[in-house]
Amino acid sequence: MGFLLLFYLIKYIISLQANDSRLKIGIIKAAPNCDRWIEDGNWIYAHIVARVEGRDEPVLNTYNDKPMYLMVNNSKFIPGFNIGLRGACEFETRRITIPPELAYGDKFVDGLFGPQATWTVDAEILEILKDISI
Incomplete structure (x- = not known):
């Protein structure tokens, strides 16, 4: 019972963060059941499409x-991506729409993206690896 309460509390906190920052988190494909979900510091194996x-x-x-391994809440990723992955279930596919303030803000890369760009990232979570060093 405590496990489910914690899970729903995490989902609620994520939704509050999303509302406060214009971050949008949608579920493209729900997991058949949610026995494992992503927490900060977890390694995941996932397909990623970033636009x-x-x-x-x-x-x-x-x-x-091929899919990639990545650690959630890693400083190499933009904050909105890390926030958007938290609470995702193993086998879930999520669409995360990341506003500029949680992406690159005023930074830009010529030919790739401009300042104040919004990002959309689809993440298909194939596996959550809680205890691993890659």
């Missing part, structure tokens, strides 16, 4: 190659 406002082609699409 940026103003570009037709994805910036990253692991479906063209």
